[in-house]
Amino acid sequence: MTEGAGDYIYDEETGEWLSPDDAAERTVGPEVVDAVGNLLADGDAVTLIKDLKVKGAGQTLKRGTLIKSIRLTGDAQEIDCRHEGIKGLVLRAEFVKKRGGGQ
Helix, strand or coil: CCCCEEEEEECCCCCCCECCCHHHHHHHCCEECCCCCCCCCCCCEEECCCCCCEECCCEEEECCCCCCEEEEEEEEEEEEEECEEEEEEEEHHHHECCCCCCC
């Protein structure tokens, strides 16, 4: 989206001029839910609900492993994570469960 004409924003995808409120609504990504239906957000902590073999890393993440501070990717099924020794870890939301209060 591009700024322009006063307080309105031009949406290059649709060719429409949108108010800032309408533009904010359109930029919100899909809702991401864990294995039991809890809504996930950036910064949440999750635990794995099953053992997962990590392709290319030669290791298995065990059930119950805590993953801190996830990031949403814009895909309703994938979350970006960090775990020691594994770079660029992306997990499917169906294999995690939100932890307590999110932290």
